[in-house]
Amino acid sequence: MKLPVNLLIGAVLVALVLGAAALSLLWTPHDFTQLNVRNKFAAPDATYWLGTDQLGRDLVSQLTAGARNSMAVALAAVLLGGSIGTALGLLAAAIGGWVEDLVMRIADIGFAFPALLFAIMLAAVFGPSLTNAVLAIAFINIPVFARVARAAANQVWTREYVAAARAAGLNRFAISKDHILPNIAAPVIVQATIEFAVAILAEAALSYLGLGAQPPSPTWGRMLSEAQTLMYQAPQLAVYPGLCIVAAVMGFGLLGDGLRDVTDPRLVRER
Amino acid sequence: MGYFLLRRSVGFILTLFAVSVVVFAVMNVLPGDPALTILGLDATEDALAALRDQLGLNDPLLTRYWSWVTNALTGDFGVSHSFRVPVAGLIAERLPMTISLAVSGMIFTVVLALVLGIAAAANHRKAGDWGIMFVSQLGIAVPAFWLAMLLVLVFAVNLRWLPPGGFPGWSDPVAAMRALILPTVALALVQSSVLARVTRSSALEVMRQDYVRTARASGFSRRRVLWRHVLPNALVPIVTIVGMQFAALVTGTIVIENVFYLPGLGRLIFQSIANRDLPTVQALVMLFAAIVVTANFIVDLLYVVIDPRLKARA
Amino acid sequence: MFELDQLSVSFGTATALREATLTIRPGDRLGVVGESGSGKTMLGLSLMGMAPDAAQVTGRLTVDGQEMTGAGEADWQRLRARKVAMIFQEPMSALNPLRRVGDTVADPLRIHMGLSAAEADARALDLFREVGMPDPEARLRQFPHEMSGGQRQRVLIALALACDPALLIADEPTTALDANIRLRITDLLARLADQRGMALLFISHDLAAVARATTEIAVMYGGDIVERGATPAVLKDPAHPYTRGLLGARPDPAPQPRRNGKRPRLPTIPGTVPALGDLAPGCRFSGRCPVELAHCATVRPEMRDLGGRFAACHALEGGA
Ligand SMILES: Nc1ncnc2c1ncn2[C@@H]1O[C@H](COP(=O)(O)OP(=O)(O)O)[C@@H](O)[C@H]1O
Ligand code: SF4
Ligand SMILES: [Mg+2]
Numbered sequence: 001m002k003l004p005v006n007l008l009i010g011a012v013l014v015a016l017v018l019g020a021a022a023l024s025l026l027w028t029p030h031d032f033t034q035l036n037v038r039n040k041f042a043a044p045d046a047t048y049w050l051g052t053d054q055l056g057r058d059l060v061s062q063l064t065a066g067a068r069n070s071m072a073v074a075l076a077a078v079l080l081g082g083s084i085g086t087a088l089g090l091l092a093a094a095i096g097g098w099v100e101d102l103v104m105r106i107a108d109i110g111f112a113f114p115a116l117l118f119a120i121m122l123a124a125v126f127g128p129s130l131t132n133a134v135l136a137i138a139f140i141n142i143p144v145f146a147r148v149a150r151a152a153a154n155q156v157w158t159r160e161y162v163a164a165a166r167a168a169g170l171n172r173f174a175i176s177k178d179h180i181l182p183n184i185a186a187p188v189i190v191q192a193t194i195e196f197a198v199a200i201l202a203e204a205a206l207s208y209l210g211l212g213a214q215p216p217s218p219t220w221g222r223m224l225s226e227a228q229t230l231m232y233q234a235p236q237l238a239v240y241p242g243l244c245i246v247a248a249v250m251g252f253g254l255l256g257d258g259l260r261d262v263t264d265p266r267l268v269r270e271r
Numbered sequence: 272m273g274y275f276l277l278r279r280s281v282g283f284i285l286t287l288f289a290v291s292v293v294v295f296a297v298m299n300v301l302p303g304d305p306a307l308t309i310l311g312l313d314a315t316e317d318a319l320a321a322l323r324d325q326l327g328l329n330d331p332l333l334t335r336y337w338s339w340v341t342n343a344l345t346g347d348f349g350v351s352h353s354f355r356v357p358v359a360g361l362i363a364e365r366l367p368m369t370i371s372l373a374v375s376g377m378i379f380t381v382v383l384a385l386v387l388g389i390a391a392a393a394n395h396r397k398a399g400d401w402g403i404m405f406v407s408q409l410g411i412a413v414p415a416f417w418l419a420m421l422l423v424l425v426f427a428v429n430l431r432w433l434p435p436g437g438f439p440g441w442s443d444p445v446a447a448m449r450a451l452i453l454p455t456v457a458l459a460l461v462q463s464s465v466l467a468r469v470t471r472s473s474a475l476e477v478m479r480q481d482y483v484r485t486a487r488a489s490g491f492s493r494r495r496v497l498w499r500h501v502l503p504n505a506l507v508p509i510v511t512i513v514g515m516q517f518a519a520l521v522t523g524t525i526v527i528e529n530v531f532y533l534p535g536l537g538r539l540i541f542q543s544i545a546n547r548d549l550p551t552v553q554a555l556v557m558l559f560a561a562i563v564v565t566a567n568f569i570v571d572l573l574y575v576v577i578d579p580r581l582k583a584r585a
Numbered sequence: 586m587f588e589l590d591q592l593s594v595s596f597g598t599a600t601a602l603r604e605a606t607l608t609i610r611p612g613d614r615l616g617v618v619g620e621s622g623s624g625k626t627m628l629g630l631s632l633m634g635m636a637p638d639a640a641q642v643t644g645r646l647t648v649d650g651q652e653m654t655g656a657g658e659a660d661w662q663r664l665r666a667r668k669v670a671m672i673f674q675e676p677m678s679a680l681n682p683l684r685r686v687g688d689t690v691a692d693p694l695r696i697h698m699g700l701s702a703a704e705a706d707a708r709a710l711d712l713f714r715e716v717g718m719p720d721p722e723a724r725l726r727q728f729p730h731e732m733s734g735g736q737r738q739r740v741l742i743a744l745a746l747a748c749d750p751a752l753l754i755a756d757e758p759t760t761a762l763d764a765n766i767r768l769r770i771t772d773l774l775a776r777l778a779d780q781r782g783m784a785l786l787f788i789s790h791d792l793a794a795v796a797r798a799t800t801e802i803a804v805m806y807g808g809d810i811v812e813r814g815a816t817p818a819v820l821k822d823p824a825h826p827y828t829r830g831l832l833g834a835r836p837d838p839a840p841q842p843r844r845n846g847k848r849p850r851l852p853t854i855p856g857t858v859p860a861l862g863d864l865a866p867g868c869r870f871s872g873r874c875p876v877e878l879a880h881c882a883t884v885r886p887e888m889r890d891l892g893g894r895f896a897a898c899h900a901l902e903g904g905a
Contacts, residue, residue, distance in 0.1 A: 109289045112564045114522040117556050121297045124544050124552040125308065197412070204414050205526055209541070228420055228530070235424050242417035250412035481678040488633055488673075489693045489744065490665035493658065503683050579728045580682060
C-alpha cells in the first residue's frame with residue numbers, strides 16, 4: 001500500500017521533535033540554565049549553534065528542553081482528557097437513552113470553554129502554573145473524545161460479534177471493555193494525534209501569556225514572551241521557538257490526517 | 272418552525288445556565304479562600320474576615336450563586352477589587368476595543384477563507400490548489416501570537432509602516448484602523464486557514480452535484496456558477512465551522528490584545544489575574560463563555576435561513 | 586445547424602465516443618438509443634461543450650458554421666442556453682435546492698436576454714404555462730423539494746426553453762419519472778420541438794418513447810453510432826445486428842405492453858457490455874454479436890448507405 005504523503009512528512013517531523021525532546025533528557029549542548037551575561041546575544045557559532053539569549057543562555061539547549069516540556073504537557077493533557085472523554089463516550093454508547101443524551105449535552109457545554117478561559121479561571125483561583133495549564137487543556141479534550149468515542153462505539157454496537165457477546169451473557173460494561181474499546185482504538189488514536197497538535201499550540205499560548213510554565217523552566221511559548229520585549233535588540237530570538245512550534249504542530253497534525261486516511265478508507269477525502 | 276425556535280431557545284438558555292454554574296463552581300467552590308487569594312498571605316485575620324463578609328463568602332453557596340446570576344442579569348457584575356469601581360463599567364469601557372477587533376477579525380477571516388477556498392476548489396488538482404492547501408496547512412500550525420510578533424517585526428520594527436501596538440481610540444478613525452490592521456491580520460490568517468480548507472472541501476463536494484451541471488448548462492460564467500450556485504450550497508458546513516471559530520476568535524482576541532497592548536477585555540482579564548481581582552475575572556470569563564454559546568445559537572438559527580429544506584423539517 | 590465530423594471523446598485509452606459524424610438541422614427530431622455506457626450522454630455533453638475535464642476531445646464540431654473544436658469555455662458559454670440547451674436525466678437533483686424554481690428559470694433570461702427582473706418573472710410564468718405546469722403562479726415561488734419529479738422535470742424543460750435554443754438535448758428525460766407521466770413528458774417535448782421549430786436530440790432507453798417523439802434515430806454501442814435512419818424504418822426493420830438485439834428481433838415497433846406499470850426496458854442482449862478499455866478495436870459489438878465474422882474484431886466496419894439508411898456492419902457488406 002502506498003503511504004500518504006502527509007503521513008510520511010508528519011512522521012518525519014514528529015520523529016525529529018520527539019527525538020530532540022528525548023535527547024534533551026540525556027544531553028543538551030550546554031546547560032540551558034547556565035547564565036553568561038558577558039556572552040549575551042551571541043551570534044551563532046560552532047559552540048552556540050543558534051547563538052545565545054539576553055542572559056547568555058544557549059538557544060539550542062533551551063529549544064530542545066522546550067521540546068521536552070511541550071511534549072510532556074501535551075502527552076499528559078491528551079492522556080488525561082482523552083481517557084476521561086473516551087470512557088464517557090463508551091458509557092454513553094453502552095447505556096444509551098437519557099444517560100447518552102445527558103453525557104452528550106454535558107459535552108456540548110464543555111465546548112463553550114476554550115482552554116484559555118478554563119486556564120484563566122484556574123490561574124485566577126490557584127495562581128498560574130504548568131499543572132493548571134495541563135488541567136485546562138485536558139478539560140477541553142474531554143468532550144472532543146467523548147463525541148468521537150461515542151460515535152465510533154455506537155457503530156461497533158451494531159456488529160454481529162457484539163450481538164453474539166450479548167447472547168453469551170456478557171454485560172454491557174464487559175462488552176465495552178473487551179469488544180468495543182479495541183474496535184474504536186483507531187479513530188481514538190487518530191483523534192489523539194490531532195489533539196496532540198492542538199495541545200502543543202494551546203500550551204504555547206498559555207505559556208506565552210504566563211499562564212503555563214513558570215521561569216526558569218524553558219518552553220517555546222515562554223521563550224517567545226521574553227523575546228517580545230527584546231524585539232528591537234534581538235529579533236532572531238522571536239523566530240526559532242516559533243519555528244519549533246510550527247514544526248511540532250504541523251508534524252502531529254499531518255500524522256493524524258495521514259493515519260486517518262490510512263485507517264478509515266470510508267473517509268478518504270477529496271484532496 | 273415555531274417549535275424549532277422554541278426548542279433551540281430553551282437549549283440556549285439551559286446551556287447558558289449550565290455554563291454559569293461551571294464558572295461559579297470553579298471560581299468559588301474549588302478549595303481555596305478567595306479572600307486569601309485576593310489579599311495575599313500577609314493579610315491580617317481582621318482584614319480577611321472583613322473581605323469575606325464584603326464578598327458575601329459567609330452566605331450559603333446557593334444564595335451567593337443566585338445573587339450573582341440575578342445581579343448579572345440586571346447588568347451588575349459586582350465591584351472590582353483592584354479598580355474599586357463596578358465591573359460593569361470596566362467592561363463597558365473596554366468592550367468597543369474587543370468588539371472592533373473581533374468583528375474585523377471575523378470579517379477578514381471569512382472573506383479571505385471564502386476567496387481562497389473557492390479559488391482552490393475551482394483550480395482543483397492544479398498549482399493554485401496545491402499552493403493554497405500548502406499555505407493553509409502551514410497557517411493552521413502557526414500560533415496566532417507568534418504570527419503577530421513576526422508581523423510586528425516586519426511591518427512595525429523594520430519597515431515602520433504600522434504601529435507596533437496600542438490603540439488611539441476611535442476619535443481618530445484613521446489611526447484606529449491603522450492600529451487594527453496587524454492585530455486583525457494576525458487573528459484572521461490562522462483562522463482563515465482552517466476555514467479555507469473547509470470551504471474548499473465543501474465546495475468540491477457541491478461541484479459534483481447535478482444542479483451545478485445545470486447551472487453550467489444554463490450558460491453562466493464560471494465565476495457566477497461558483498459564487499451564486501456552489502458557494503450558497505457549500506455554506507452549511509462552512510457556517511458550522513465559523514460558529515466554532517467564533518469561539519476561537521473571541522478567545523484569540525485575549526491573546527492578541529496582549530501581544531499588541533490593546534486596551535480591551537483581554538488585557539483587563541490579565542490585569543485582573545495579576546491583581547487577584549476575582550469578581551472581575553469571574554464576570555469576564557462568564558462574558559466570553561456567553562459570547563461563545565450565543566455564537567453557536569446564532570449558527571443554529573442560520574442553518575434554517577440558509578437552507579429552505581431545513582425550514583420544512585424544523 | 587450542428588455538424589459533427591469524426592468527433593471523439595476519450596479518457597486515455599478508453600474511447601467513450603468514437604469518430605461520431607452527424608448533422609443536426611433545424612427542426613430535426615433525432616432519437617439516440619443504446620445500452621448504458623454506449624456514449625449517449627457523452628454525445629449530448631459534447632454538443633454542449635461540457636465533456637468532463639479529464640476527456641480528450643478530437644475531431645470537428647461546428648455550430649452554424651462556427652468552428653467549436655477546441656473552443657474555450659467563454660465561447661461555449663455564449664452558445665449554451667441560447668443555441669443549445671440540455672435536460673439531464675435526474676430531475677430530483679438537477680435543480681439548485683436553495684433557489685426558488687421561478688428564479689432558476691428567470692436567471693438566464695435576465696443574464697443572457699437582458700430582461701428586467703419583472704420581465705423575466707413574467708416570461709418564466711409563460712414558460713411554466715407552456716410546459717403545462719399545474720398552478721404555475723404558485724409554483725414559481727416554490728423550492729425544488731416542494732415539487733414532484735414530474736413537476737421538476739417541467740421546470741427543467743422550461744429552463745432549457747427559456748432562451749429559445751435551436752437545439753434541445755433531452756438525456757433520458759423520463760427515466761427517473763413515474764410511469765404514468767412518462768408519456769406526457771415525452772409528448773410535451775415532441776410538441777414543443779414541433780411548435781418552436783426547435784431541433785430535438787432525444788436520448789432514451791424507452792423505445793416506445795423514441796418511436797413517439799422522433800422522426801430519426803441513431804443507435805449507439807460502445808461509443809460508436811452503429812445505425813441511423815428514419816425512426817419507423819429502423820424500428821420496423823433494423824439492419825444492424827446490435828439494433829436487432831436491442832429490439833429483441835421484434836418486427837413490430839409498436840410500444841411494448843406495460844406489465845404491472847413497469848416501463849418497457851430494452852430487451853437484454855446476451856452478455857454484458859465490456860469495459861470501455863476492453864472493447865475490440867474493430868466492431869465494438871464483436872464478442873457479443875451472433876453473426877460475427879472473422880475480421881470483425883480487428884477491422885472497423887464503415888458506415889454504409891442502405892438506401893437512405895445507414896449501418897456499420899461487415900455482415901451487411903457486399904449485399905443487402
Ligand atoms: N470522467 C470519466 N472518466 C472516464 N470514463 C468516463 C467518464 N465519464 C464517462 N465515462 C465513460 O464514458 C462512457 C460513456 O458514458 P455515457 O455517455 O454516460 O453513456 P450512456 O449515457 O450511453 O449511458 C461510459 O463507459 C463511462 O464509463
Ligand atoms: S461488424 Fe461483425 S461483429 Fe460487428 S455487428 Fe457486424 S457482424 Fe457483428
Ligand atoms: Mg447517460
